[in-house]
Amino acid sequence: MRFKDVFSIIGPSMTGPSSSHTAGAARLGRIARQWLGCTPERARLTLYGSFADTYQGHGTDLALIGGLLGYVTDDPRIPDAEQYAVEAGMEVEFYTSGLPAPHPNTVKIELWHGERECSLIGASIGGGSVSVHALNDFRVQISGEFPTLVLRHADKAGVLASVTSTISSSGVNIGYMQVDRKARDGEALTAMEMDAPPSEEILKRLRSLDHVLNIRVIDLKRGVDPNAV
Amino acid sequence: MRFKHLHELNTICTAESKTIAQLMIEEQVQETNTPEADVVKQMSEYYQVMKEAVRKGLTEDTTSRSGLTGGDGKKMAEYIRQGETCSGDASALAMAYALCVSEVNASMGRIVATPTAGSCGIIPGVFISSQERFGWTDEHLVNGLFCAGAIGYVIANNSFISGAEGGCQAEVGSAIGMAAGAMVELRGGTPEQVVHAVGLALKNTLGLICDPVAGLVEIPCIVRNGLGAVTALAAADMALAGVRSAIPSDEVIDVMLEVGSAMPSRHRETAQGGLAQTPTGRKMMQKLAKPKAKRAEPEETSETDSEAPGVQPEMDEK
Numbered sequence: 208m209r210f211k212d213v214f215s216i217i218g219p220s221m222t223g224p225s226s227s228h229t230a231g232a233a234r235l236g237r238i239a240r241q242w243l244g245c246t247p248e249r250a251r252l253t254l255y256g257s258f259a260d261t262y263q264g265h266g267t268d269l270a271l272i273g274g275l276l277g278y279v280t281d282d283p284r285i286p287d288a289e290q291y292a293v294e295a296g297m298e299v300e301f302y303t304s305g306l307p308a309p310h311p312n313t314v315k316i317e318l319w320h321g322e323r324e325c326s327l328i329g330a331s332i333g334g335g336s337v338s339v340h341a342l343n344d345f346r347v348q349i350s351g352e353f354p355t356l357v358l359r360h361a362d363k364a365g366v367l368a369s370v371t372s373t374i375s376s377s378g379v380n381i382g383y384m385q386v387d388r389k390a391r392d393g394e395a396l397t398a399m400e401m402d403a404p405p406s407e408e409i410l411k412r413l414r415s416l417d418h419v420l421n422i423r424v425i426d427l428k429r430g431v432d433p434n435a436v
Numbered sequence: 437m438r439f440k441h442l443h444e445l446n447t448i449c450t451a452e453s454k455t456i457a458q459l460m461i462e463e464q465v466q467e468t469n470t471p472e473a474d475v476v477k478q479m480s481e482y483y484q485v486m487k488e489a490v491r492k493g494l495t496e497d498t499t500s501r502s503g504l505t506g507g508d509g510k511k512m513a514e515y516i517r518q519g520e521t522c523s524g525d526a527s528a529l530a531m532a533y534a535l536c537v538s539e540v541n542a543s544m545g546r547i548v549a550t551p552t553a554g555s556c557g558i559i560p561g562v563f564i565s566s567q568e569r570f571g572w573t574d575e576h577l578v579n580g581l582f583c584a585g586a587i588g589y590v591i592a593n594n595s596f597i598s599g600a601e602g603g604c605q606a607e608v609g610s611a612i613g614m615a616a617g618a619m620v621e622l623r624g625g626t627p628e629q630v631v632h633a634v635g636l637a638l639k640n641t642l643g644l645i646c647d648p649v650a651g652l653v654e655i656p657c658i659v660r661n662g663l664g665a666v667t668a669l670a671a672a673d674m675a676l677a678g679v680r681s682a683i684p685s686d687e688v689i690d691v692m693l694e695v696g697s698a699m700p701s702r703h704r705e706t707a708q709g710g711l712a713q714t715p716t717g718r719k720m721m722q723k724l725a726k727p728k729a730k731r732a733e734p735e736e737t738s739e740t741d742s743e744a745p746g747v748q749p750e751m752d753e754k
Contacts, residue, residue, distance in 0.1 A: 208437070208593050213464045214478065216551045216588035216597070216614075217581050220485045223541030223556075224500075224653035226549035227598045227705075253732050257600040260706040261651025263728065264502070266544065281485075286501075286544045301729035311600040311704065333598025333606070334551040402469060 236274020
């Protein structure tokens with residue numbers, strides 16, 4: 208099901224004017240921020256399809272910036288997000304592309320902060336719901352509606368078993384899981400939609416596992432940054 | 437969820453003697469593992485946001501950032517006060533409130549997407565005007581929102597609810613179907629009548645394109661919300677009178693998918709066709725145009741679209 212529940216139809220409460228081009232854009236920005244794990248120093252956003260054609264009138268640019276600053280969809284600061292970005296020391300560049308994208312409302316977000324660097328490709332699929340298709344060029348399918356653990360790890364036998372057994376020991380159910388890898392024995396990425404947010408204890412144990420490089424929690428339901436230390 | 441189609445809403449609710457709203461609440465509790473009280477509270481908060489948007493539209497300045505729209509909801513409300521309306525006061529008030537909420541949206545105010553922001557006026561317009569008319573409690577209207585949500589859930593998962601994917605029929609059309617069906621249940625109609633109301637309403641918007649002038653959710657979106665509220669009331673009346681959708685409502689939803697998939701991209705929220713490209717629409721767009729974004733260089737975008745793995749930037753370690 209592309210749309211998971213009643214609140215993906217009635218809702219979100221949001222700052223206008225467009226659920227796909229404003230609220231969805233804010234959510235994609237916030238997911239990208241969670242994937243980076245902090246406020247970016249520099250952001251480069253490339254818009255495709257209807258996003259590229261109508262971003263200005265819909266405030267798509269403002270909403271994406273608001274999302275990168277951690278704002279939820281009905282944050283009243285969204286209309287003035289450009290100014291808040293300057294105050295937060297975040298440099299933002301927008302590009303439009305005429306190339307075909309898998310979905311008419313697609314954005315590629317590239318972020319930098321110090322040594323950190325990450326990218327995301329996502330689409331706004333309607334009514335404010337979003338779908339992330341790629342994280343650092345790994346294929347994923349993330350809605351952000353459920354707490355989602357994203358792990359970068361080495362493509363080694365047994366890594367997934369130790370990850371899932373660590374999670375199962377906490378009693379949290381994994382609803383959906385995807386694995387993609389760059390190459391055999393190369394870097395891999397696993398995304399897991401969970402029925403409940405992972406505890407700090409579980410995150411700590413997962414970080415200590417062999418071959419696990421990096422862990423992020425993506426969760427649109429939580430107002431606070433789930434990766435905040 | 438135990439349902440994916442409208443006919444299942446009817447069979448389950450009829451067999452278990454419950455309303456569609458009750459079924460939706462139960463399924464939401466089950467699906468998201470959230471207590472019923474929290475689910476209902478969330479929806480009640482949304483209903484308050486809708487009421488506040490109507491109030492704001494009636495009393496505050498709703499001039500949009502482009503300056504192209506605003507104030508039409510107030511005009512309608514004033515016109516109703518002056519005397520005999522052509523469509524009847526109930527319809528006219530639903531229209532006035534729908535215009536108000538859509539104008540609040542266009543001026544970057546706070547609204548609830550129902551199912552989208554482009555179509556956010558229809559359900560509040562129908563619900564809030566009917567609440568005043570019939571003296572219903574907020575609780576009753578919140579149940580109506582769950583019923584509308586169940587209908588929208590079926591449409592969204594079998595067709596689409598975004599203009600960029602399926603044109604305006606997917607946004608305003610879906611909202612009218614949701615409002616019509618919910619109105620039937622709010623008035624005490626059967627689940628079967630609810631389902632017929634959805635089909636009757638959707639048939640009237642099949643093929644409606646998404647052609648916003650200058651890409652703004654203003655022209656013709658706001659007016660379509662106003663007129664959509666009236667259509668929803670009319671479809672509810674038809675279903676309550678016993679009129680049936682000769683083509684089953686689930687099949688009408690499939691037609692929306694077929695028509696939307698065949699719709700050219702210029703009629704799917706790109707502002708490259710329809711009303712957006714009329715001589716006047718183009719003039720409005722030129723007045724507002726001040727593109728900020730640069731065109732992406734081809735060599736940079738080619739990697740965007742490639743799924744081939746490449747050398748990846750390293751993120752910080754843990």
